[in-house]
Amino acid sequence: MNHDRSGAPEAAGETLSGAEIVVRLLERQGIRRVAGIPGGAILPFYDALSQSTRIEHILARHEQGGGFMAQGMARVTGEAAVCIATSGPGAANLLTAVADAKLDSIPLVAITGQVASSLIGTDAFQEVDTYGLSIPITKHNFLVGSARELLEVIPKAFSLAVSGRPGPVLVDIPKDVQNERIVVESWPAPGGRLAAPAPEPEPIAQAAALINAARRPVLYLGGGVIHSGASAEALRLAETAQLPTVMTLMALGAMPVDHPLSLGMLGMHAARCTNLVLEECDLLIAVGARFDDRATGKVAEFCPGAKIIHVDIDHSELDKIKTAHVGIRGDVAAVLERLLPQVEAAERADWHARVAELKAAYPLQMPGLDDPRSPYGLIRAVAEAVGDSATVATDVGQHQMWVAQAYPLRRPRQWLTSGGLGTMGFGLPTAIGAALAEPERTVVCFSGDGSILMNIQELATAAEEGVNVKVVLMNNATLGLVFQQQTLFYGKRIFSSKFKGVPDFVKVAEGFGWQTCDLDHADDPGAALRQALATPGPMLIHVGIDRHEQVLPMVAPGGANKNMIGD
Amino acid sequence: MNSIVKACKSDLAPTVLELDVNNHAGVMSHVVGLFSRRAYNVEGILCMPVGDGSRSRIWLLVKEDERLEQMVRQVEKLEDVLGVQRHGAAHEVFERLEEFFQ
Numbered sequence A: 001m002n003h004d005r006s007g008a009p010e011a012a013g014e015t016l017s018g019a020e021i022v023v024r025l026l027e028r029q030g031i032r033r034v035a036g037i038p039g040g041a042i043l044p045f046y047d048a049l050s051q052s053t054r055i056e057h058i059l060a061r062h063e064q065g066g067g068f069m070a071q072g073m074a075r076v077t078g079e080a081a082v083c084i085a086t087s088g089p090g091a092a093n094l095l096t097a098v099a100d101a102k103l104d105s106i107p108l109v110a111i112t113g114q115v116a117s118s119l120i121g122t123d124a125f126q127e128v129d130t131y132g133l134s135i136p137i138t139k140h141n142f143l144v145g146s147a148r149e150l151l152e153v154i155p156k157a158f159s160l161a162v163s164g165r166p167g168p169v170l171v172d173i174p175k176d177v178q179n180e181r182i183v184v185e186s187w188p189a190p191g192g193r194l195a196a197p198a199p200e201p202e203p204i205a206q207a208a209a210l211i212n213a214a215r216r217p218v219l220y221l222g223g224g225v226i227h228s229g230a231s232a233e234a235l236r237l238a239e240t241a242q243l244p245t246v247m248t249l250m251a252l253g254a255m256p257v258d259h260p261l262s263l264g265m266l267g268m269h270a271a272r273c274t275n276l277v278l279e280e281c282d283l284l285i286a287v288g289a290r291f292d293d294r295a296t297g298k299v300a301e302f303c304p305g306a307k308i309i310h311v312d313i314d315h316s317e318l319d320k321i322k323t324a325h326v327g328i329r330g331d332v333a334a335v336l337e338r339l340l341p342q343v344e345a346a347e348r349a350d351w352h353a354r355v356a357e358l359k360a361a362y363p364l365q366m367p368g369l370d371d372p373r374s375p376y377g378l379i380r381a382v383a384e385a386v387g388d389s390a391t392v393a394t395d396v397g398q399h400q401m402w403v404a405q406a407y408p409l410r411r412p413r414q415w416l417t418s419g420g421l422g423t424m425g426f427g428l429p430t431a432i433g434a435a436l437a438e439p440e441r442t443v444v445c446f447s448g449d450g451s452i453l454m455n456i457q458e459l460a461t462a463a464e465e466g467v468n469v470k471v472v473l474m475n476n477a478t479l480g481l482v483f484q485q486q487t488l489f490y491g492k493r494i495f496s497s498k499f500k501g502v503p504d505f506v507k508v509a510e511g512f513g514w515q516t517c518d519l520d521h522a523d524d525p526g527a528a529l530r531q532a533l534a535t536p537g538p539m540l541i542h543v544g545i546d547r548h549e550q551v552l553p554m555v556a557p558g559g560a561n562k563n564m565i566g567d
Numbered sequence B: 001m002n003s004i005v006k007a008c009k010s011d012l013a014p015t016v017l018e019l020d021v022n023n024h025a026g027v028m029s030h031v032v033g034l035f036s037r038r039a040y041n042v043e044g045i046l047c048m049p050v051g052d053g054s055r056s057r058i059w060l061l062v063k064e065d066e067r068l069e070q071m072v073r074q075v076e077k078l079e080d081v082l083g084v085q086r087h088g089a090a091h092e093v094f095e096r097l098e099e100f101f102q
């Protein structure tokens, strides 16, 4: 972590309130920006924060928005980011963003105000059991009992969030604890990343032997590769052993998708050839991946002929879904570093010939690539205009899957998407957080007309901050992915997925102070798109999409990956 | 096997887990939450402080189904759990309680 310890004077014996202590600890932690919304039970903290010259507060318009802004910061930097909410409704609003961080292993420190200790358990005004509610959706949580405890809890919260498998940590602080004044004699060290125990050498040697003996191996990269900062090592492993490589939704960007060894994303919306290669592999090397059902399809039929090597920092992921022949517990980067020298260079000409055959026979079909008003054409035109330095966020739905299939993601932490929880409303606030953390980059957020409405209020935050976010709104006047599922799997009984009233999103955005560009009314949509993307500041780009467009191919939920609908 | 242990539903073998944990108000909730949210019944629970009271020991009586290994790994991940040991059903901790459950 990039601790900044230069700032606060370390005067011995300062008398400070709990709230001031939290602010000081955040400063010492190197936090320069937090997102949240004030309210009664967190006001002592806000009062202390107002005196900080080092920490900027981003005023979200909904606590879930604040939570996702922090996620955006954390996802692009890999460091823990902070969101703030008051008790009761504030904390309740925050929970979805926290649960989302849990499922995608994102380091977050959520700080919530709580009613005074003496009132806890009395159904006091704006009291909710934040501690109890957050147990199953956090890596760990705290209900702080005294100002003194904060000196231990806050650094520990950061350390827990970033160490091992990252995740969200919630710190619930009663109002009286924020107001309690104590003498602080000395400050604890900021909480940093604790090194994971070194991996055992035996399973690594066994894994190397399996790789060296395999005839049809496939490398399967998951989000853990991104979190561990192990993309370079993964690429070296793939290149040394000549491993065809698939990525989960969370791992996109770990290997450039247009690398000759890349087969792109596996699973429900993979190219047919990708799932068919997995069908034929004799060794699956899972690295920082957790055999999610969207990736594996029907587990019993996933990679039927393969032995499995599974590398994960989280012991409980090994053997959870699939029993591994070799399970290696450890940080992905550390494991790959030790594995690499034992892996023999290979050619695998026969296997690559077979992979090439499958790729030629069953490629991803992307109709309309040259039309910037069709899904794939739009996504490719955006990518071409903004280049590899741009960050790409999405909401959840068809648009998300089209981007996952078609966007040429080439670097780790370029891709921000809600994978595990699949939360509509993720895109805009996450993009804002990413843009605040890395102002030098353009952040593109692909969204749908359903998803954008779930956190539309954050258009105000974006305008206020002047962030360089481009929302590409793919408007099919439909909850598209639901419409698609009803079309394919529910006898075309379309119900509650078509909007009868659709807002004028261009006017809405303008009302929030955004610049807009409507490709539906552009004479030269390609040029209009390029110009809009090159204009600094918040910009909404609106594109009408036919609601009958589908994300294909597709594995029916619960089906085996080899049986895909569509070509 | 005593009557408490025998009273457990189903024919799966009972197992006793011994957890060393920090002693504060949330720990029990963290532990049992892992089981309840997976619909994994905990047949018996016993918890008392040990030493100076900063730690507790929790004894759990559970059925040994195929998820037990996963459960143990999940329990081991909890920040407040300092150690987990598995014992067979023969462990006497629950047997001694028999007189309270007549």
Ligand SMILES: Cc1ncc(C[n+]2csc(CCOP(=O)(O)OP(=O)(O)O)c2C)c(N)n1
Pocket: A395, A396, A397, A398, A399, A400, A422, A423, A424, A425, A447, A448, A449, A450, A451, A452, A454, A474, A476, A478, A479, A480, A481, A482
């Ligand atoms: C918060 C939330 N509610 C419901 C869903 C279920 N869901 C998944 S995709 C989807 C439709 C998304 O519609 P839209 O944002 O317009 O995107 P499109 O599929 O049309 O591209 C819904 C309702 C969800 N993922 N998240």
